[in-house]
Amino acid sequence: MTIQTVSALRNDRPLPHPFASHQHRQLKSLGSLAAVTKCYRGQVICSQGSPASSWYCIVSGVGRRYVVRPDGRRQIVDLLLPGDYFGFTAHDDYDFTVEAVAEGTGIASYPRRRLEMLADSDAALGREIRQVAFQALSRLQSQLLIVGRITALEKVSSFILEMATRLSDSEQDRVILPVSRYDIADYLAVSVETVSRSLTDLKHRGVIKLSGTRVLRIVNREALEDMEHDGQRMHS
Amino acid sequence: MTIQTVSALRNDRPLPHPFASHQHRQLKSLGSLAAVTKCYRGQVICSQGSPASSWYCIVSGVGRRYVVRPDGRRQIVDLLLPGDYFGFTAHDDYDFTVEAVAEGTGIASYPRRRLEMLADSDAALGREIRQVAFQALSRLQSQLLIVGRITALEKVSSFILEMATRLSDSEQDRVILPVSRYDIADYLAVSVETVSRSLTDLKHRGVIKLSGTRVLRIVNREALEDMEHDGQRMHS
DNA sequence: CGTATCATTGAGCTTAGTCAAAAAGTGTGG
């Protein structure tokens, strides 16, 4: 598990393909309220402890939602891709921090108070908000299932498959890893070295192929799906 | 990690204190729609794959929300205590199963379609639904932070402290564990043996005291909070 | 009062964390 301080993590160069906004489901009927801003790498969108005054949506690029533990360890609780909403809390303050990962990440922000008032008179909007909150629930549950897995091979395999699904580019089996090994490690709650070792392991088995460090190709999807469930007895 | 089949888990006898419904925040302005039913131990409230036709609230007792993996392993993704809502999905079907843990667990169920229509004309209700969804998000994030911890001692310590907070009976430092060791194991994503060992460890250190298997007393809260963050270097 | 399940304890083994260092990229400035 990574003990690096947050400021030490900054391998977030522009991505090969600039992450098309293919999922562009912004809240309908809201052009006026949404303020879209471009963020630089590592820019804090909202931070743990400060008043939860806005909801947000990723328009383009990548974000990471995380919590820093007392001992300095960082747990990424959500990887945010285009179309993903965040900023929801049950309390008055955010209980997490969100940063832009890629250069030029586009964020739409919605003033919470105003939006809630608007939802009071626009039932369709209210439904939409609930719906995106449910999607956030779904993402979180998926991640819990990944982190709850046993072996690192299972976690990394799941991660690859999840990414392949969530950022389905033209080609189904070409995945451009949106984040660094450090981020993957903090997302899966394993050490960076273990992430690296798992990837080379999958490579040696001929399950995946790496072109550089970020471009990944799923060579044998079936095998990868086996690893996801049964990373244990995959020792042949 | 537990490989027991779900039906094999049934240590869910009536609890010493019948879990007062001290948190009784049911959806206001809804007496008519809420059908409250009593459930027996292990009774399935809603199951993975079937149409998500209702939302629910625990009125009394305890519930477990879980997912069974292909290999038979079970991951509990939410422990449900009185006042907790569940049943939210982004899709048409539930992607989890919920069972009553304690005998006589009371469940309020709300037909989803009807409730959504009602929310269309009652903005306050719409807000409430969003709010309870946000609470579900909060619980899930908390659990992710627990499962993402490194050592078993940290996980178990966190679990105890979380339970102490969530079911704050009269006395702050007396915790009645709402579930079996098996359930704790599947909630924390560790093996039953490890849960047991961690508890006896904490007992030997004088941090907690156990009266029977379910009644727990926090003797040294400060030490427990230390374990929660720093279970590693607690080897004195 | 017996039986099934839950809980605890022990021994051995495997996975992954830690520390350390080399290799591979990336970016900058001369």
Added chain:
DNA sequence: CCACACTTTTTGACTAAGCTCAATGATACG
């Protein structure tokens, strides 16, 4: 354009936390 500095990624060796298998105690229920 190349060289240097920096970061990220990979690999290695060692250690230990926790899983597995196995057996014994404890507890509830019929």
